[in-house]
Amino acid sequence: MAAAEGAAARALLLAALALAAPWAAAQAQGQFLLSQAQFEQLFPERIAFYTYEGFAQAVRQTPAFAARGSEQQKRQEMAAFLGQIAHESDQLKAQREYRRANWDKYCREQLPGERCAPGQQYYGRGPIQLSWNYQYKAAGEALGLDLWADPDRVARDSTVAWQTALWYWTTQPGVAPQSSHEAMLAGKGFGATTRAINGVIECDQGADPDTLRKLNRRIDFYRRASSLLEVPLSEPLGC
Structure with missing residues (x-):
C-alpha cells in the first residue's frame, strides 16, 4: 500500500510540475x-x-x-x-513537406503486410518530416495512435x-x-x-x-x- 501511495504521490507531483514549469517536470x-x-x-x-x-x-x-x-x-x-x-x-x-509534387510518392507495398490507407498520403510532416506509410504505421503503434489511417494528425496536433x-x-x-x-x-x-x-x-x-x-x-x-x-x-x- 505504501509503495502504491508513493507512486501516486509522485505522479501528482510530476503533473503539478508539468503545469507549473515544463523544465522542472523534465x-x-x-x-x-x-x-x-x-x-x-x-x-x-x-x-x-x-x-x-x-x-x-x-x-x-x-x-x-x-x-x-x-x-x-x-x-x-x-x-x-x-x-x-x-x-x-x-x-x-514547415508543417507539411513543401514539395507537393512528392506528396503521392511515399506509399511502399513491397513487404508482407505493407499497404496504404485509401485516400491517404504519407509525405513529410512534423519537425523531422516523418515520411512513408510504414513509418506512420510504426510511429502510430508506438504512440497508441492510428497514424496509418490518419497521417495528417501529425500536421494537426503539435x-x-x-x-x-x-x-x-x-x-x-x-x-x-x-x-x-x-x-x-x-x-x-x-x-x-x-x-x-x-x-x-x-x-x-x-x-x-x-x-x-x-x-x-x-x-x-x-x-x-x-x-x-x-x-x-x-x-x-x-x-
Whole structure:
C-alpha cells in the first residue's frame, strides 16, 4: 500500500510540475530541457503550430530522451536533436513537406503486410518530416495512435508532431547501425545522427554541391544550438 501511495504521490507531483514549469517536470525525470526563452531564441521565425508546450510535453513522454549519461551528454543530445529538426522543418516553418509534387510518392507495398490507407498520403510532416506509410504505421503503434489511417494528425496536433520526431530520434536507425539517440550516447558524433535520419540521400555522396549544402546547413544549425546550450560539439560533424 505504501509503495502504491508513493507512486501516486509522485505522479501528482510530476503533473503539478508539468503545469507549473515544463523544465522542472523534465528535470524531475532526469531529463534536460531547454527553457522556453532559449526555444524562442533558437526558432524566432517558427510558425505557431510548433509550440514549446507541445515540445515539452512530448519530451516528458519520451523519458529516454536527453536523460542518460552526464549533464554534458544530455545537453549534447538536445543540441543535436534541435540542430537536425531545424534543417528538417526549415527552422520549424514547415508543417507539411513543401514539395507537393512528392506528396503521392511515399506509399511502399513491397513487404508482407505493407499497404496504404485509401485516400491517404504519407509525405513529410512534423519537425523531422516523418515520411512513408510504414513509418506512420510504426510511429502510430508506438504512440497508441492510428497514424496509418490518419497521417495528417501529425500536421494537426503539435504534441503528436513532436512525439513522432522524438520516436524516430530515439528508436529508428534508418540505414545507420543505430538510432540518433543511441549514436549520441555512444559518442559517435553529430554526423551519425544525420546518417540515421537521411543517410541514403546525404551521406557517402562525395562532393556533390547540393548534398554538401544540406550537410553544412545541418551542421550550422547544430553549432547554433550547441552554442545556445553552452555545450561542446560532439564530433565528427560529418556523416
